[in-house]
Amino acid sequence: MNSFSFLHVEYLLQAAVWTVVLSLVAFVFGGVAGFVIALWRVSPNRLLRNIASGYIQVVQGIPLLVILFVSYFGLAIAGFKLTPLVAAGISFAIYCAAFLGEIWRGCIQAVPRTQWEASECLGFNRFEQLTKVILPQAIKIATPPTVGFMVQIVKNTSLASVIGFVDLSRAGQIINNSTFQPFTVFGCVALIYFCLCFPLSALSKHFERKLNVSHR
Amino acid sequence: MSAIVKIKDLHKSFGTNKVLNGVSLDVQKGQMVAIIGRSGSGKSTLLRCLNGLEKVDAGDIKVCGHDIHHPDKLNLRELRKQVGIVFQSYNLFPHLTVERNITLALTTIKKMSVEEARKIAHKVLQLVGLENKKDAYPEQLSGGQAQRVAIARSLAMAPELMLFDEVTSALDPELTAEVLKVMEDLAREGMTMVLVTHEMAFARKLADVLVFMHQGQVWEIGPPDELFSNPKTAELQKFVSSDL
Numbered sequence: 001m002n003s004f005s006f007l008h009v010e011y012l013l014q015a016a017v018w019t020v021v022l023s024l025v026a027f028v029f030g031g032v033a034g035f036v037i038a039l040w041r042v043s044p045n046r047l048l049r050n051i052a053s054g055y056i057q058v059v060q061g062i063p064l065l066v067i068l069f070v071s072y073f074g075l076a077i078a079g080f081k082l083t084p085l086v087a088a089g090i091s092f093a094i095y096c097a098a099f100l101g102e103i104w105r106g107c108i109q110a111v112p113r114t115q116w117e118a119s120e121c122l123g124f125n126r127f128e129q130l131t132k133v134i135l136p137q138a139i140k141i142a143t144p145p146t147v148g149f150m151v152q153i154v155k156n157t158s159l160a161s162v163i164g165f166v167d168l169s170r171a172g173q174i175i176n177n178s179t180f181q182p183f184t185v186f187g188c189v190a191l192i193y194f195c196l197c198f199p200l201s202a203l204s205k206h207f208e209r210k211l212n213v214s215h216r
Numbered sequence: 217m218s219a220i221v222k223i224k225d226l227h228k229s230f231g232t233n234k235v236l237n238g239v240s241l242d243v244q245k246g247q248m249v250a251i252i253g254r255s256g257s258g259k260s261t262l263l264r265c266l267n268g269l270e271k272v273d274a275g276d277i278k279v280c281g282h283d284i285h286h287p288d289k290l291n292l293r294e295l296r297k298q299v300g301i302v303f304q305s306y307n308l309f310p311h312l313t314v315e316r317n318i319t320l321a322l323t324t325i326k327k328m329s330v331e332e333a334r335k336i337a338h339k340v341l342q343l344v345g346l347e348n349k350k351d352a353y354p355e356q357l358s359g360g361q362a363q364r365v366a367i368a369r370s371l372a373m374a375p376e377l378m379l380f381d382e383v384t385s386a387l388d389p390e391l392t393a394e395v396l397k398v399m400e401d402l403a404r405e406g407m408t409m410v411l412v413t414h415e416m417a418f419a420r421k422l423a424d425v426l427v428f429m430h431q432g433q434v435w436e437i438g439p440p441d442e443l444f445s446n447p448k449t450a451e452l453q454k455f456v457s458s459d460l
Binding site: 115120 | 267269296301307308311325369373
């Protein structure tokens with residue numbers, strides 16, 4: 001049995017990089033798709049609205065774990081052998097798109113209807129209304145829940161270990177198997193998670209202050 | 217004088233609720249038409265039909281040469297360049313300064329340069345007496361100031377017709393006076409205006425035509441003095457006496 005050493009910390013930090021990579025992939029791809037879904041959800045076109053809301057309902061009704069299983073094991077049987085990172089990235093992006101889409105839909109709809117009306121009366125078309133009047137206000141509303149969700153995603157990446165993805169939690173488990181020092185190992189893991197998530201929350205506060213210019 | 221608004225037998229329902237029930241009304245260029253009536257009589261809906269905010273069910277409605285009832289032929293963007301509207305709740309854009317509230321449509325819709333738009337903003341803010349507030353955000357304004365900025369924002373588009381939907385209803389008497397003063401100045405300069413109002417004294421003093429609406433119809437119409445001193449219908453009689 002070897003005891004917990006600096007080498008183990010280094011190993012944990014390497015795994016933490018993969019946690020960050022997966023979180024970023026999830027957030028960037030999920031964010032882009034989520035934005036489109038949010039816009040479809042508030043679209044005047046019923047077909048787009050229905051597609052978006054169907055997608056959200058399906059994804060929100062399936063556990064992330066199952067999405068991971070389907071994209072890694074399921075697709076492999078169908079002939080598409082993905083690496084754990086790609087499979088996890090796709091799964092998390094699908095998951096993020098549904099939740100961010102719904103969060104952002106709510107934020108867009110939280111901008112009072114009268115703002116649509118006022119901009120419509122000035123002659124703005126729908127695209128101009130969205131970009132110049134509605135979205136700038138919705139972003140302010142969206143910042144806290146979005147960051148809250150990002151923090152959740154960083155922590156949820158640990159689920160990807162079920163398909164062989166070695167993230168921070170999985171690395172902690174591996175080290176503990178050889179050191180039998182769970183308090184030290186997982187304490188260290190917890191500290192690294194905190195160091196990843198705390199700056200996000202601080203960033204959110206910074207953005208809120210910055211975007212809050214009309215409420216000085 | 218030529219008619220800038222021509223409405224003939226206009227009908228509009230929300231579900232089973234018939235809100236406009238055969239309204240006919242002409243507004244001549246340079247006229248101020250004040251619409252009064254009880255809540256639910258269809259005044260605001262009529263006003264909102266004038267700039268295409270509400271779809272019309274039946275009837276003819278022409279505003280500044282645009283046929284509002286036929287949306288396929290209707291160029292809403294052009295209509296809205298010509299028709300300004302001011303709401304009871306101001307509806308300023310809270311994330312933008314007063315100046316940007318005014319210049320946004322000028323630079324976006326009218327494709328003006330920022331410099332040009334700023335000049336116009338300065339001019340209209342001067343008109344409403346708020347040039348010193350150009351860098352303020354809407355939340356930093358009083359209700360009366362916000363409403364004057366909303367009027368300035370509409371005026372900046374150089375409309376041919378201005379619509380006012382109970383613009384003083386949310387204001388206390390002192391703030392009401394400052395907004396009415398701006399509207400009075402506009403009327404003097406010959407702006408064509410249609411306003412829905414509860415300010416009877418203002419309507420009586422300045423309107424060229426007073427319209428009393430009841431049950432989705434133009435119940436009485438005529439010069440304000442005549443309608444106020446000699447109401448022909450029992451409904452208007454009751455309405456006028458309840459205001460005293």
